[in-house]
Amino acid sequence: MFYLDHAASSPLRPEAWEAMAPFREEIYGNPSGGHAVSRRAKNALEDARDLAAALLNADPLEIVFTGGGTEADNLAVKGSAFAAETPGGIVTAPVEHDAVLQSARFCGEAGRRLSLVKVDRDGLIDPDEVASHVASRTGVVSIMMGNNETGVRQPVEETVRAAKASNPSVSFHTDAVQGYVSERVDVDALGVDMLSLAAHKFGGPKGVGLLYVRSGTPLQPLIHGGGQELGRRSGTHNVMAAVGMAAAMAALEEDRDRFRARTAAERDSFESTLSALVPGVVFTAAEAPRMVQTSHVRIPGVLNEVLLVRLDAAGAAASAASACQSGAATVSHVLEAMGMTPAEARECLRFSFGWSTPAGEGAAAARLVAREVEALR
Ligand SMILES: Cc1ncc(COP(=O)(O)O)c(C=O)c1O
Known part of the structure; x- marks a missing residue:
């Protein structure tokens, strides 16, 4: 075969399996609870968050665990477009994954201004052309790191600089679901405000991902409820999956x-x-x-x-x-x-x-x- x-999707790395083993019997509490059983789950979750943050050169408070890459992309795009503090326009590219593209179209249909930039025959965007679409009404620019179909790596760093030169308060999101598999990510070196990952692309479990959200970035939650993840993503955490994801990230860095x-x-x-x-x-x-x-x-x-x-x-x-x-x-x-x-x-x-x-x-x-x-x- x-x-x-x-x-x-990639097979699970052994390190992810091993990290998730205690969840079979030993760790089962709700991480939002107040007793010792919950605290074990809460500690495991926060250890996973600390590890994921350290590997991305982020602060743990800037990590929002999600139900995968699609949700992270939706949160970044819709969450920015509908944040009260931002004017809500979106600039993105027609070669983005549907999780970004369809989110952007949804916002466009809901009255937000949507600009799609041109790409060349290799599917590459031009940073200056992206910047030329960024106006005072733009809330978010979303340009992916690596393309999931062709493998092309976009010039994210240059595009962040060009977009911020046009409008310093614009939020920049990158879908790094594929890019992170092949390249270490340092959110400061990339310069992005938001970055999506999906664990199953690099040996973690399916159905878990994260959105890095730089401190101070305006974001409207998609999922309302108990206020988990500092109100940015409600719902009882999939602690085991988050732990498996962080372990797979550590294994990837080692490897x-x-x-x-x-x-x-x-x-x-x-x-x-x-x-x-x-x-x-x-x-x-x-x-x-x-x-x-x-x-x-x-x-x-x-x-x-x-x-x-x-x-x-x-x-x-x-x-x-x-x-x-x-x-x-x-x-x-x-x-x-x-x-x-x-x-x-x-x-x-x-x-x-x-x-x-x-x-x-x-x-x-x-x-x-x-x-x-x-x-x-
Ligand atoms: C670039 C990119 N973004 C987003 C996704 C969606 O991630 P998930 O499968 O975790 O929802 C994928 C997966 O196909 C992808 O390749």
Whole structure:
């Protein structure tokens, strides 16, 4: 079995399993309660928050645990657009994940001004063009770190500087759900006010994420209730998942150098093997800054859906667009924004490597893909 879909979800890292083991029997209290049983849960939650914050160079009070990356993105975009203190306009890009894009559209339909910036053929935004959309009425700019389909790394740092030069009080959000997998994040070095993570992309459990919110950033909560997370996200915490997420973050940091070297080597040998064996194959944004773990390819003359079915039958898991879209017969909005025709977009596949990718899998998987392509052609 070749698992080439880590960008959809990665297997749990052993460190995350281990950190969550005490929740089977020993830790079960409600972390918001006042007695010793609750305090154990509260301490575990706050230790996880401290660890996550330290790894991002943030303050623990700036970490809001959420039910995943989608919720973190929704909170950042809608929470900024509807914050009482901000004028509420949104600037974002058409290549963002739907969690950002659909949140922005929702705000647009609710009367907030929505500006979508242009992207080039690699899907890259231009920091100055983003800044030119930032006006006094803009509340939030949301530009992702790494693209979930193509792997392209946006110039977030430069864009923050350009956007803040246009309007110093604008909030800047980055969706780092994929970018964090391949790159250490320091929120001050990036300069962002908000940053989304999802644990399941780097070996933590599914259904948990976080939103980093710089102290002083105006934010309206999405979920009202008991006032947990300093009122920013009500609801009894999924303590076990938060603990598993923080443990996976720590394991990822420990593993950074090996991860980068290994996934880059596997990705590169996948691409060189595939280009030697499959005439006409094109690697999307090959000359642009890219995350090390992603290879997005177009195989002219071969329908991605048909190839994916054959690959699945042959024991290889890959995908055609972001996981939430696969199965739907829609053309990727990311590729469309990059100027691909619908026919070209239907020839594209994403192969993504991760922490558990074994050595040699890149080349072996490419040989399997080449064999299936040849059979189809
Ligand atoms: C860039 C990006 N943002 C957001 C999400 C959504 O995260 P989650 O699956 O945790 O809701 C994903 C996952 O597909 C993603 O790749």
